[in-house]
Amino acid sequence: MGDVVSHYLGRTALSKRNFTGLQPRRLGKLVAELAGTWMAAEESRLRERRGHERLRAPGAGPDHELVFAGRVIVTLVALRFQLPHAALAELCRVHRAVAS
Numbered sequence: 001m002g003d004v005v006s007h008y009l010g011r012t013a014l015s016k017r018n019f020t021g022l023q024p025r026r027l028g029k030l031v032a033e034l035a036g037t038w039m040a041a042e043e044s045r046l047r048e049r050r051g052h053e054r055l056r057a058p059g060a061g062p063d064h065e066l067v068f069a070g071r072v073i074v075t076l077v078a079l080r081f082q083l084p085h086a087a088l089a090e091l092c093r094v095h096r097a098v099a100s
Contacts (some may be wrong), residue, residue: 020076
């Protein structure tokens with residue numbers, strides 16, 4: 001449980017204005033605006049890879065190590081500070097490939 005808490009706190013700290021350059025309300029609007037488009041593109045990519053519609057209910061299957069909002073935050077921090085992927089992965093406590 002402690003690892004999950006520190007994982008959440010690390011991502012929460014990164015979402016602060018000092019890291020992202022955006023006020024929390026603006027960050028929330030950005031995530032909400034991008035989420036629908038990203039989810040549709042992701043589902044389309046997966047459908048293409050599978051060659052058919054999904055057989056499981058939406059939301060079933062493995063969870064993403066870094067949820068969409070976390071991906072947006074990591075992208076903003078990377079663009080703002082030009083941090084290497086290894087450093088971002090360590091901050092979010094995920095594998096380096098997830099943060100790239």
